Amino acid sequence: MCGIVGYIGHREAYPIVIEGLKRLEYRGYDSAGIALFDGTDLKVSKTKGKVSDLEERVETQISKSGNLGIGHTRWATHGVPNDVNSHPHVSNSGDLVIIHNGIIENYESLKKELIKRGYTFKSDTDTEVLINLIEEVKTIEGVKLGKAVQIALNQVVGAYAIAVFDKNKPEEVVVARLGSPLAVGIGEDEFFIASDASPFIEYTKNAIYLEDEEMAIIRFHKGIKVRKIKDDSLVDPYIQELQLNLEQIEKGGYEHFMLKEIHEQPKAITDTFRGRLLRDEAIIKMGGIEDNMKKFLNANRIIIVACGTSWHAGLVAEYIFEDLARIPVEVEYASEFRYRNPVITENDVLIAISQSGETADTLAAIKMAKSKGAFVFGVCNVVGSSIARESDAGAYTHAGPEIGVASTKAFTTQITVLSLIALRLARAKGTISSSDFRRYLLEMEMIPEKVEKALESDAHIQEVSEIYKDAANFLYLGRGYNFPVALEGALKLKEISYIHAEGYPAAEMKHGPIALIDENMPIVVIATKAEHYDKVISNIQEIKSRKGKIIGVITEGDTIVRDLADHVIEVPDTIEALSPLLTTIPLQLLSYHIAVMLDKNVDQPRNLAKSVTVE
Numbered sequence: 216m217c218g219i220v221g222y223i224g225h226r227e228a229y230p231i232v233i234e235g236l237k238r239l240e241y242r243g244y245d246s247a248g249i250a251l252f253d254g255t256d257l258k259v260s261k262t263k264g265k266v267s268d269l270e271e272r273v274e275t276q277i278s279k280s281g282n283l284g285i286g287h288t289r290w291a292t293h294g295v296p297n298d299v300n301s302h303p304h305v306s307n308s309g310d311l312v313i314i315h316n317g318i319i320e321n322y323e324s325l326k327k328e329l330i331k332r333g334y335t336f337k338s339d340t341d342t343e344v345l346i347n348l349i350e351e352v353k354t355i356e357g358v359k360l361g362k363a364v365q366i367a368l369n370q371v372v373g374a375y376a377i378a379v380f381d382k383n384k385p386e387e388v389v390v391a392r393l394g395s396p397l398a399v400g401i402g403e404d405e406f407f408i409a410s411d412a413s414p415f416i417e418y419t420k421n422a423i424y425l426e427d428e429e430m431a432i433i434r435f436h437k438g439i440k441v442r443k444i445k446d447d448s449l450v451d452p453y454i455q456e457l458q459l460n461l462e463q464i465e466k467g468g469y470e471h472f473m474l475k476e477i478h479e480q481p482k483a484i485t486d487t488f489r490g491r492l493l494r495d496e497a498i499i500k501m502g503g504i505e506d507n508m509k510k511f512l513n514a515n516r517i518i519i520v521a522c523g524t525s526w527h528a529g530l531v532a533e534y535i536f537e538d539l540a541r542i543p544v545e546v547e548y549a550s551e552f553r554y555r556n557p558v559i560t561e562n563d564v565l566i567a568i569s570q571s572g573e574t575a576d577t578l579a580a581i582k583m584a585k586s587k588g589a590f591v592f593g594v595c596n597v598v599g600s601s602i603a604r605e606s607d608a609g610a611y612t613h614a615g616p617e618i619g620v621a622s623t624k625a626f627t628t629q630i631t632v633l634s635l636i637a638l639r640l641a642r643a644k645g646t647i648s649s650s651d652f653r654r655y656l657l658e659m660e661m662i663p664e665k666v667e668k669a670l671e672s673d674a675h676i677q678e679v680s681e682i683y684k685d686a687a688n689f690l691y692l693g694r695g696y697n698f699p700v701a702l703e704g705a706l707k708l709k710e711i712s713y714i715h716a717e718g719y720p721a722a723e724m725k726h727g728p729i730a731l732i733d734e735n736m737p738i739v740v741i742a743t744k745a746e747h748y749d750k751v752i753s754n755i756q757e758i759k760s761r762k763g764k765i766i767g768v769i770t771e772g773d774t775i776v777r778d779l780a781d782h783v784i785e786v787p788d789t790i791e792a793l794s795p796l797l798t799t800i801p802l803q804l805l806s807y808h809i810a811v812m813l814d815k816n817v818d819q820p821r822n823l824a825k826s827v828t829v830e
């Protein structure tokens with residue numbers, strides 16, 4: 216939550232910071248601000264609203280010159296989104312300025328102390344407390360900015376990625392991280408600071424990702440020094456070569472990132488398979504699994520922890536792991552798991568699933584499980600993210616950057632990775648025959664093509680969306696492997712169109728939700744040909760008798776559900792365990808089109824942020 220950007224070097228900072236904030240807007244978008252230093256004046260402009268609102272405000276408020284600048288796009292934690300609570304925040308003396316992503320948990324006690332010492336506060340934020348604490352330390356101890364930041368950070372409890380500078384020493388920026396990501400791009404005598412590398416990708420391919428509890432002092436003309444915040448020891452930073460390119464973070468002709476990402480799924484799934492699914496050799500090769508095969512094979516059980524869409528992918532995985540590999544699986548919301556004193560032993564394997572790799576609850580669940588001796592395997596999309604680094608081993612989804620807040624290609628690639636793992640383990644355990652294994656490999660290889668085919672229903676889905684866009688509620692039903700898909704379909708609709716939607720196992724409908732059904736209720740039923748197909752047909756009949764409107768997601772060519780439903784959307788046939796990779800597609804498109812028709816902000820839905828780094 217919150218995106219931070221900074222620049223120090225020979226170029227004008229403003230265009231770099233503003234463009235960078237636009238790329239990081241997925242992290243938070245309720246207010247934005249910028250601070251520039253032009254050699255004489257510190258200029259700060261900030262506003263409630265989006266980066267485009269900030270651009271307008273800057274035009275009338277400050278001059279855009281200066282080779283030093285920091286900017287922030289906010290997802291409010293402490294204090295409502297308004298101009299005053301927006302970052303950057305300036306210290307009482309007017310000398311120090313800060314941007315911050317994270318939460319200072321003990322800010323109230325620190326604030327009280329600072330008030331006793333005569334400090335005043337304009338905003339309700341924890342960040343204004345931090346910059347004044349740094350100022351207080353600097354004054355009392357008579358130390359330089361870097362040291363003052365270090366001493367102050369050793370007094371705070373919480374999470375942060377910060378960038379701070381002193382207008383009296385404008386050749387230097389101090390950055391630090393704990394629990395929130397921070398990358399420093401290294402150019403030719405210039406430095407870029409950002410929550411991820413997207414703001415500086417066209418300027419440099421070299422970056423340092425700070426580790427937790429590290430800080431860096433960046434000096435124009437002099438370079439960068441990285442230190443441990445706790446003990447001041449110097450760190451030799453690893454300069455990483457970035458694989459990201461500009462095209463990946465642009466809309467590429469699509470109206471929204473979400474639509475682009477939905478259409479990228481055939482390629483994303485192919486990328487997830489690359490080098491892992493070797494059909495000719497009839498093997499699945501995954502380094503993280505091969506190296507730790509014993510851990511998996513000897514595991515009492517697998518515990519999957521995740522949040523939101525990633526949790527839904529975990530639920531799909533539960534079916535496939537138990538079905539094929541015969542390993543008991545429990546799927547947990549990371550936020551519940553971490554606080555309920557679960558029984559964890561050294562024989563447990565914990566799989567953490569996260570697109571961003573930064574979700575605070577998932578990260579905390581990992582740390583807790585590790586402390587109790589469990590082996591932790593991460594399934595992340597963002598390379599080098601905190602969860603990826605904290606895990607004992609892992610597998611990346613290789614979906615490429617996902618910028619739309621509503622997760623799409625991350626979900627299908629997570630299911631892809633988890634299916635590969637389940638199959639690999641099933642093969643190693645001997646719980647799948649070699650002919651079935653080959654059949655799975657063959658079918659998996661065809662999934663990208665079948666996803667492409669499922670995407671061809673787009674125009675028809677638009678027509679269906681037009682009919683139901685004004686419904687107040689939606690019900691999504693599915694059984695077995697497609698129960699989690701029903702949950703995911705409902706979540707997608709809720710988060711981008713703000714229509715209330717419930718996902719339910721189809722058979723559970725009669726235990727309550729059936730009371731909601733009348734002639735105004737659209738019910739999306741995933742009714743593909745599967746083991747419980749007949750039972751789903753019975754559920755459809757029950758809906759029909761209560762006059763509900765049925766939108767069936769069916770297997771290509773199925774005439775039975777076609778005759779019963781009000782509308783059908785076809786997906787290609789596949790093995791049931793792989794069907795979520797196809798049935799998800801129409802549900803993504805349905806929610807997308809409804810949200811567009813309702814004129815909602817599809818890529819940046821209200822109150823949400825792409826990466827949830829607060830608990």
Ligand code: M6R
Pocket residue numbers: 522523524525526568569570571572573574577620621622623706710823825826827
């Ligand atoms: O980055 P993560 O996968 O850990 O994020 C988990 C959830 O915050 C995320 O899936 C969220 O539910 C999405 N907005 C769903 O579209």
